[in-house]
Amino acid sequence: MNYMPGTASLIEDIDKKHLVLLRDGRTLIGFLRSIDQFANLVLHQTVERIHVGKKYGDIPRGIFVVRGENVVLLGEIDLEKENDTPLQQVSIEEILEEQRVEQQTKLEAEKLKVQALKDRGLSIPRADTLDEY
Amino acid sequence: MFRYESLEDCPLDEDEDAFQGLGEEDEEIDQFNDDTFGSGAVDDDWQEAHERLAELEEKLPVAVNEHTGNGERDEMDLLGDHEENLAERLSKMVIENELEDPAIMRAVQTRPVLQPQPGSLNSSIWDGSEVLRRIRGPLLAQEMPTVSVLEYALPQRPPQGPEDDRDLSERALPRRSTSPIIGSPPVRAVPIGTPPKQMAVPSFNQQILCPKPVHVRPPMPPRYPAPYGERMSPNQICSVPNSSLLGHPFPPSVPPVLSPLQRAQLLGGAQLQPGRMSPSQFARVPGFVGSPLAAMNPKLLQGRVGQMLPPAPGFRAFFSAPPSATPPPQQHPPGPGPHLQNLRSQAPMFRPDTTHLHPQHRRLLHQRQQQNRNQHRNLNGAGDRGSHRSSHQDHLRKDPYANLMLQREKDWVSKIQMMQLQSTDPYLDDFYYQNYFEKLEKLSAAEEMQGDGPKKERTKLITPQVAKLEHAYKPVQFEGSLGKLTVSSVNNPRKMIDAVVTSRSEDDETKEKQVRDKRRKTLVIIEKTYSLLLDVEDYERRYLLSLEEERPALMDERKHKICSMYDNLRGKLPGQERPSDGPFVSDHVYPKREENGLPVFSFLSTEQAADIPSRTTAQTTSLLLIKKVLPCLLSPFSLLLYHLPSMTVTSLLQQLMNLPQSAAAPAPSNPHLTAVLQNKFGLSLLLILLSRGEDLQSSDSATESTQNNQWTEVMFMATRELLRIPQAALAKPISIPTNLVSLFSRYVDRQKLNLLETKLQRVPYLTKVGTLEVYDCGWGGGDKT
Numbered sequence: 001m002n003y004m005p006g007t008a009s010l011i012e013d014i015d016k017k018h019l020v021l022l023r024d025g026r027t028l029i030g031f032l033r034s035i036d037q038f039a040n041l042v043l044h045q046t047v048e049r050i051h052v053g054k055k056y057g058d059i060p061r062g063i064f065v066v067r068g069e070n071v072v073l074l075g076e077i078d079l080e081k082e083n084d085t086p087l088q089q090v091s092i093e094e095i096l097e098e099q100r101v102e103q104q105t106k107l108e109a110e111k112l113k114v115q116a117l118k119d120r121g122l123s124i125p126r127a128d129t130l131d132e133y
Numbered sequence: 134m135f136r137y138e139s140l141e142d143c144p145l146d147e148d149e150d151a152f153q154g155l156g157e158e159d160e161e162i163d164q165f166n167d168d169t170f171g172s173g174a175v176d177d178d179w180q181e182a183h184e185r186l187a188e189l190e191e192k193l194p195v196a197v198n199e200h201t202g203n204g205e206r207d208e209m210d211l212l213g214d215h216e217e218n219l220a221e222r223l224s225k226m227v228i229e230n231e232l233e234d235p236a237i238m239r240a241v242q243t244r245p246v247l248q249p250q251p252g253s254l255n256s257s258i259w260d261g262s263e264v265l266r267r268i269r270g271p272l273l274a275q276e277m278p279t280v281s282v283l284e285y286a287l288p289q290r291p292p293q294g295p296e297d298d299r300d301l302s303e304r305a306l307p308r309r310s311t312s313p314i315i316g317s318p319p320v321r322a323v324p325i326g327t328p329p330k331q332m333a334v335p336s337f338n339q340q341i342l343c344p345k346p347v348h349v350r351p352p353m354p355p356r357y358p359a360p361y362g363e364r365m366s367p368n369q370i371c372s373v374p375n376s377s378l379l380g381h382p383f384p385p386s387v388p389p390v391l392s393p394l395q396r397a398q399l400l401g402g403a404q405l406q407p408g409r410m411s412p413s414q415f416a417r418v419p420g421f422v423g424s425p426l427a428a429m430n431p432k433l434l435q436g437r438v439g440q441m442l443p444p445a446p447g448f449r450a451f452f453s454a455p456p457s458a459t460p461p462p463q464q465h466p467p468g469p470g471p472h473l474q475n476l477r478s479q480a481p482m483f484r485p486d487t488t489h490l491h492p493q494h495r496r497l498l499h500q501r502q503q504q505n506r507n508q509h510r511n512l513n514g515a516g517d518r519g520s521h522r523s524s525h526q527d528h529l530r531k532d533p534y535a536n537l538m539l540q541r542e543k544d545w546v547s548k549i550q551m552m553q554l555q556s557t558d559p560y561l562d563d564f565y566y567q568n569y570f571e572k573l574e575k576l577s578a579a580e581e582m583q584g585d586g587p588k589k590e591r592t593k594l595i596t597p598q599v600a601k602l603e604h605a606y607k608p609v610q611f612e613g614s615l616g617k618l619t620v621s622s623v624n625n626p627r628k629m630i631d632a633v634v635t636s637r638s639e640d641d642e643t644k645e646k647q648v649r650d651k652r653r654k655t656l657v658i659i660e661k662t663y664s665l666l667l668d669v670e671d672y673e674r675r676y677l678l679s680l681e682e683e684r685p686a687l688m689d690e691r692k693h694k695i696c697s698m699y700d701n702l703r704g705k706l707p708g709q710e711r712p713s714d715g716p717f718v719s720d721h722v723y724p725k726r727e728e729n730g731l732p733v734f735s736f737l738s739t740e741q742a743a744d745i746p747s748r749t750t751a752q753t754t755s756l757l758l759i760k761k762v763l764p765c766l767l768s769p770f771s772l773l774l775y776h777l778p779s780m781t782v783t784s785l786l787q788q789l790m791n792l793p794q795s796a797a798a799p800a801p802s803n804p805h806l807t808a809v810l811q812n813k814f815g816l817s818l819l820l821i822l823l824s825r826g827e828d829l830q831s832s833d834s835a836t837e838s839t840q841n842n843q844w845t846e847v848m849f850m851a852t853r854e855l856l857r858i859p860q861a862a863l864a865k866p867i868s869i870p871t872n873l874v875s876l877f878s879r880y881v882d883r884q885k886l887n888l889l890e891t892k893l894q895r896v897p898y899l900t901k902v903g904t905l906e907v908y909d910c911g912w913g914g915g916d917k918t
Contacts, residue, residue: 059237
């Protein structure tokens with residue numbers, strides 16, 4: 001079917017439900033409506049899915065236009081199997097709360113780590129701060 | 134100046150009256166000044182006016198603030214606390230707290246969360262319409278601007294029936310206020326780079342040239358029957374005449390519908406009709422940005438040399454058999470009829486700079502289009518389609534938003550992608566992939582050999598190798614311009630300096646080099662010799678100053694130096710056996726050593742000295758050109774010559790007269806000798822030699838007979854020549870030896886002697902002598918004149 005094996009072309013993915021992972025870590029699920037040569041995407045009826053542990057929550061977002069360079073990966077969702085997951089869907093508030101908690105624990109762990117390193121005279125620059133400069 | 138509550142209050146028509154009224158009211162007071170600074174000044178902030186206007190719009194949708202949970206905000210707005218509200222609104226644009234996120238809030242409102250049904254589009258999360266309808270009420274007025282308008286449009290649009298081939302060209306383009314600026318490029322209603330929309334209809338082009346704020350939608354092109362649920366791209370349309378071969382159910386009577394753009398391209402731009410074809414046409418079909426611009430360029434740039442390829446790669450019919458042998462492309466085909474033929478003939482030719490599609494790729498593209506069409510045709514009940522496909526089709530049918538992206542646009546994207554696969558050197562650009570596929574193919578070939586099973590069709594990525602063309606940069610020339618306009622781009626950066634490269638040929642360069650080297654060498658040798666000369670002169674002084682014992686040593690050194698000088702003069706390079714060619718010495722040494730050379734000869738020993746004149750005489754012909762210098766050398770030469778033995782004299786004479794050593798039959802005229810005689814130096818030399826010889830003869834009577842014979846011969850030659858040459862041609866010798874007459878008288882009879890005397894009569898000295906002689910000889914007659 002694919003007349004250009006080895007290439008990545010999104011033409012056949014149009015009008016199908018996709019899961020898109022962005023560079024900032026967000027996960028979007030939506031119908032791919034349009035593309036261009038830079039792999040900019042137009043997602044329709046998009047939902048942002050937040051995963052924390054085994055739970056996830058969906059935030060409906062509407063139409064997304066994603067710049068191609070920000071896409072890490074995307075894949076088609078099999079509509080029949082899409083709910084066949086061990087994950088548990090929760091409400092938005094809950095998932096947001098969970099996310100916040102997760103962030104917090106992560107930050108604290110990071111802080112401890114940095115402190116421990118500092119005590120030993122080492123310093124590892126944070127990856128996210130590197131990006132800024 | 135005038136306070137208005139709303140736009141409607143602006144008295145557009147009453148302007149004139151109002152101003153007139155103002156003027157009439159009070160002429161003394163400066164109205165403008167008063168309005169600005171005086172009592173009439175109205176401190177009306179335009180921002181406030183704007184706010185008020187905004188309020189009017191906000192009033193329409195019902196708004197409730199979720200934050201505060203009440204209508205406080207609305208009241209505040211109405212009260213007119215503009216600035217604070219503005220700041221708040223702005224801050225709301227940036228949502229940090231998720232609780233402020235309208236999407237989340239909206240979603241929260243939709244509790245309880247319904248279980249999404251598998252595979253169904255009607256889950257509450259997905260069905261935005263229901264959600265929106267429910268939560269319309271509690272939403273903020275301020276939040277509205279952040280939410281796209283379309284979302285509100287969604288619920289209102291009734292779900293459309295299975296209209297896959299819905300006319301999506303109804304998508305209205307936003308209104309653009311445009312003003313035609315003379316001389317500026319044509320205003321594009323559609324920005325460059327947007328995917329192709331649809332074909333332009335000729336009647337529409339007029340609009341673009343004079344763009345107006347109101348956008349006029351293009352009329353619909355004739356629709357094709359329903360089975361083809363997609364736009365017919367020009368590619369497909371072009372293929373229509375040939376489609377009968379493939380069993381296209383398309384009525385063959387329908388002529389290919391081509392936009393004027395395509396037609397113009399096909400005809401190579403030859404038939405440019407005013408009003409029909411314009412650059413703005415391309416605005417309508419921006420999808421073919423590559424080719425139309427390429428087509429336009431040849432028109433714009435008249436100076437462009439090279440073939441104007443009818444750049445219609447996208448319009449080639451590829452459904453037919455592989456392209457036949459290609460006749461050279463015709464630039465101006467007679468009409469639209471045979472244009473397809475022309476196109477097909479273009480097939481294998483393509484611009485290697487990858488702005489056009491490789492034919493293989495194009496073929497694939499068309500095949501795929503065909504496949505898609507077939508798919509749509511066999512929507513229901515194709516046996517080979519799996520359940521997956523059927524469900525997919527099902528969804529597509531039910532999905533009202535399907536096919537938002539037109540097939541044409543998809544083709545456009547895939548065309549770009551295929552173009553990117555073209556490379557001039559696949560192994561360079563994509564080494565690992567090429568190798569990988571080679572291995573795969575080898576494996577499969579091996580398998581096939583063994584198994585002999587059905588040949589699986591191996592889909593291979595086609596990375597066609599595009600030939601690399603050397604593009605000679607031809608500077609772009611604009612028609613109608615004065616002078617040269619510089620246009621620089623990444624491919625032809627501008628010249629910084631107008632430097633012209635003057636490259637000489639190899640031979641010339643080497644010759645020049647040789648000459649230069651020789652001169653240098655000569656100069657070096659001259660320098661050395663001169664320094665040696667100075668040293669030798671110094672020896673005299675040292676000799677006097679030094680003690681007895683050291684004198685022999687000094688003498689030896691002196692000798693040695695003289696030898697080296699001599700060698701230098703001979704052109705003998707240190708380390709070489711043979712002296713280098715004479716001309717080197719003669720041409721360069723003597724001219725340069727006018728003053729310096731003279732003392733040298735005095736130091737040279739006899740045999741050394743003899744050699745030099747001999748070599749000089751041997752090269753006299755070449756020296757004859759250098760007339761100025763040689764006379765200076767005459768005096769030292771004469772000194773030398775007067776000390777020469779007879780043998781050398783004879784040989785010298787012979788050399789001078791260019792006689793072979795062994796006696797040969799004398800030629801009637803000797804050109805060499807003639808030249809010598811005509812030259813001052815030569816003549817002088819000759820005469821000196823002769824006199825010397827005479828001296829020798831007269832003094833030394835015991836010479837050998839052979840020598841004598843030779844001498845006689847030489848003498849005869851000389852005299853003969855002297856007689857032969859007319860007097861006028863004879864050069865004036867610098868000095869004439871005194872004993873010449875006696876010399877001549879010995880060999881020549883009186884008559885000839887007379888002639889000789891007359892010839893040499895220029896020198897009064899000789900004449901006197903001659904006359905005296907004549908008298909003595911008893912010539913009768915009167916005075917000699």
